[in-house]
Structures are given as structure tokens and as C-alpha cells.
Amino acid sequence: MTHAMPHVLVLGASGLIGRFITDDLRARGFAATGLARRFSPSQASAGDLALPVMAMDVTALAQLMRTREIDLVVNCLGILQDGPGSDTGAVHRDFVARLLQAIRDSGRDIRFVHVSIPGSAADDQTAFSRTKREAEQLIIASAVRYAILRPGFVIAPSAYGGSAMLRALAALPVDLPAAESATPFQPVAVTDVAATVAWLAEHDAAAGPGVVWDLMAPHPAALGDVVAQFRHAFGTTQIPRFALPAFLLDLGARLGDGVSWLGWSPPMRSTAIAELRRGVRGDPAPWMAATGIAPTTLAQAVGDRGASIQDKWFARLFLIKALVITSLALFWIASGFIAVVLSLPATKAILVSHDFPSVWVAPLAIGTSVMDMTIGVLIAFRRSCAFGLIAGMLVSLGYMVGCALLTPDLWLEPLGALVKTGPAIVLMLVALLTLDNR
Incomplete structure (x- = not known):
């Protein structure tokens, strides 16, 4: 007797991680509904829903899960920092509270997969990280079966935000200050994040009532190592560089904060710099042992082959665009x-x-x-x-x-x-x- 493949609802399916997870699930044969406020024309798919997700109340969310017969909800929603129309508490904490209640009210046995951030509460210094941690506490305290995924620095074929910034650094004749370059920065390939979601969908019973996993390469790496790997792919390792003074990073973050009030979402803002200096570290051993996934290496995630010309053009123009x-x-x-x-x-x-x-x-x-x-x-x-x-x-x-x-x-x-x-x-x-x- 064959069992129907689980139906997965991916929230934030227009983002870097959410888009990849949605497409990967479909390629594996799962029924996947992608939900986001809007999709770009190139992302449009018959299986996606463009709805004002943040405005949906508990009743609307529960109804969606019932009518779509959802078995797994994956939450990839997140914003970097507060600004016009952006409230980290509303997105990371308050929406998760509504989502948990909607799962309970749906009358379905749904596992909630929540994409969070690595680290501990003691290191949380920004509204971004504090509200992410508050959401974790709500999930753990609920009666909903859950899996909290804490990916390291995500490397994907496409680039957005911080990953685009690192590509730009690798392509241009600039370098990070020594202290920032030495910051622990354990990466993870987006393919490993998607594979984990697929594993949870296929082995729901084996995951138990609740798990918290760090998703990242087991070997320690520094931020400078990640940039160096991109330089190798771009063929820019021999270009002379000058190290940016730390105060220029802070100035750039202040300017980014100001520009955000004009509706832009620059990757260099005060929250981004604070999180960068905190670093990315964790223990992937429990995740690896449970799923059997062998994390992709940094070289494999960036690509063993040389970067294509479109990769180089994007990296060179990313900062110039601003x-x-x-x-x-x-x-x-x-x-x-x-x-x-x-x-x-x-x-x-x-x-x-x-x-x-x-x-x-x-x-x-x-x-x-x-x-x-x-x-x-x-x-x-x-x-x-x-x-x-x-x-x-x-x-x-x-x-x-x-x-x-x-x-x-x-x-x-x-x-x-x-x-x-x-x-x-x-x-x-x-x-x-x-x-x-x-």
C-alpha cells in the first residue's frame, strides 16, 4: 500500500531560502504550495499563492491549511530590521504565535518547520535575533510538533542580501577589516537546508515531537574563508586589495539605515553588521546523525568550477548599482x-x-x-x-x-x-x- 506524499506549505516562498525549498520539494515529487505577499514574474508558478500573508488572521490561516490538506508548514519569513512597514516583532514573534494557533485550530496533525538563526540567547544583541529567539520559545512551549532549523551562512546559486554582499567583496579590490575577517562563519549550502525539509516531510515519525538542529558545515570557518572561496571562483585572488577601516563599515551601516526609510533594503545596515560581528557558529552533529545528511563543503557550495560571466557581472555591479x-x-x-x-x-x-x-x-x-x-x-x-x-x-x-x-x-x-x-x-x-x- 502506497502513501500519498505529504503536502507542504512554504511561507516566504519568494525569498532566497523559501524559493529554493519550494522548487526542490516539487522536483522530489512532493506537493508544495508556496505562499508569499508577491512573486516576481520569473518566480510565478501555478502552485504558488500571492496573498497578504502578514495580514492573515488565525481563522484565515487555519482555513488555508484545511482546504489545502497541509501536512507540513515551513516558515521562511523574516526581515532584517525595523523600518517603514517592517516590524521584526510582528514578523518573527507575533505571526508565529498566530501560525501556531492556526495549526492547532486546523484540526490536522501538522508538523511546523521553522527556519531560525544559530547562536544562543546570551549572544542576541539585535531586535532581529531577539525576536527570532522569542519565536523559538513560543514554538517549544506549544503543543505543536516542530522542527527548528538554525542554518549557518546560507550559500545558494542565487544571491540576495548578505550573500550578494560577500560576492561583491570577492569581486572588488576591497577587503574586510582583520577582526571581521576572522569572525567564525560556518556556512551551509541551501541544498542541505532543502534536503532537511524533504527529510522531515518523508520521515515525520522519525523526527519525534520536536527537534532543534544547527544546519552548517562541521568544520570551523571564518568569514574571510568564505570570501576567499568566492575569490577563487571569480579568479580574483591576485587582485591587490585594501582593507576597509572598521569605521567605514559602521558609516555604511548608518547610511543603509537611512536609505531603508526610503523603501530600500540594503544588505549593509546596523543589524547586518552587528550579526556579522557576532559570527555564525553551532553544532551540526545532532542534525547529521538524525538525517544522515553529509553537509556540502564550502568549496562545493560555492562551486568547484570558475564563476560564469553573469556571476562576475552581478558581483561587480551589486554595490555600483547603489x-x-x-x-x-x-x-x-x-x-x-x-x-x-x-x-x-x-x-x-x-x-x-x-x-x-x-x-x-x-x-x-x-x-x-x-x-x-x-x-x-x-x-x-x-x-x-x-x-x-x-x-x-x-x-x-x-x-x-x-x-x-x-x-x-x-x-x-x-x-x-x-x-x-x-x-x-x-x-x-x-x-x-x-x-x-x-
């Missing part, structure tokens, strides 16, 4: 500000010298300057950035065509302001094409 968007936002804001605040008489004089009607001069000078500053503000905010870049390209083309028709002599201006508009349009196109995060 510089490009910042410079474009400042360029548009500054150009409009200078024209209307600092140089309004000169702006009017240029228009008057080209026989513009006097009644149009002030409105045109002020209107175009305000439009420029508006474009800069639109580019600065993550939600409106794409619209701002498209508007910037169209306005720039409009300036070029308008000047060619009405003031062609400006094309011969000694500093070549109009000539430089072409490369600016290309730079905005580059920013638009690299705007996706997933």
Missing part, C-alpha cells in the same frame, strides 16, 4: 535646485537671450527646475524609482530635442552640458535594467 541610483537622484535634485534657487537670474537670462516671451520666462524656468527635483525625489524612493528613471529619460530626450529646435547654439556650449545628457540617459537605462532584487 552608487548609480544615488548619483542620479542627487544629480536631478541638485540640477533643479541650482537652476531655481542659486542661478534663477542666469536661467532667465538664457531664455530671454533666445527670444522667449517674457511672460513665459519665469514659469518655464521654475517649472522645469521643479520637474527636475521631482524626478530626483522619485528616483530616491524605491517604490517610485522605476517611474522616476523612465521620466528622467523622457525629460532628458525632451530637453535634447527642444534645444535642437529652439536653441541649437546651446549644443555648442563650451562645457558640453547637452552633449553629456546622452550618457546620463544611458546611465538611467542601466539603473532601470538592474533595479530588480529577485
